[in-house]
Amino acid sequence: MKGSGVFITFEGIDGSGKSTQARMLAETLRATGKDVVLTREPGGSVGAEQIRGLVLEGDPDRWSAETEILLFTAARRDHLEKTIQPALDAGKIVVSDRFADSTRLYQGITRGDLRGVVDTLHGLMIGREPDITFIIDMDPATGLARALSRQTSEERFEDFGEELQKKMRVGFLAIAKEFSDRCLVVDGNRNADVVAAEVAELALERLA
Known part of the structure; x- marks a missing residue:
């Protein structure tokens, strides 16, 4: 599935500021006259938002990693069908807070060898x-x-603690190397406006 628009995602550990950066980039791109859809995962469509409540709330051991993979994939499929692909087909820019890379790490690596x-x-x-x-x-x-x-x-995944955060950081940096053609690593340990300026510059370079 490939449309004429551009699909941009933000990834990072919990609390990295990626949600803020996704919103700020969408605002910057809109200010330049671009048609932007800002969305998130899990969620972004009616069905996916319903699944979001299942996977992000409750006890940390509520679901096995295998069940989580199925739930996240179901949510992502609905998100793709109802929100992402129609926007891309219409030539819009889609900015999403998380996508498949998060599942590759949270459920695929840190929650089991899956x-x-x-x-x-x-x-x-x-x-x-x-x-x-x-x-x-x-x-x-x-x-x-x-x-x-x-x-x-x-707060279900935050409740797994700092060790999971450390594994996730290592994992995201590995993802950046694995998919170096599309991944750009940005230092989030700075003021949000400074980070946003770098993100916008990099995005506009790629879009040009």
């Missing part, structure tokens, strides 16, 4: 990668403190 399962399901049911992925790199302890300070009901 990366092959994630990639197989991704190939069968999703079938596309982003055009550009920004990985917001962040100190794990700082990211966890930020994430926990939000005090939302969606």
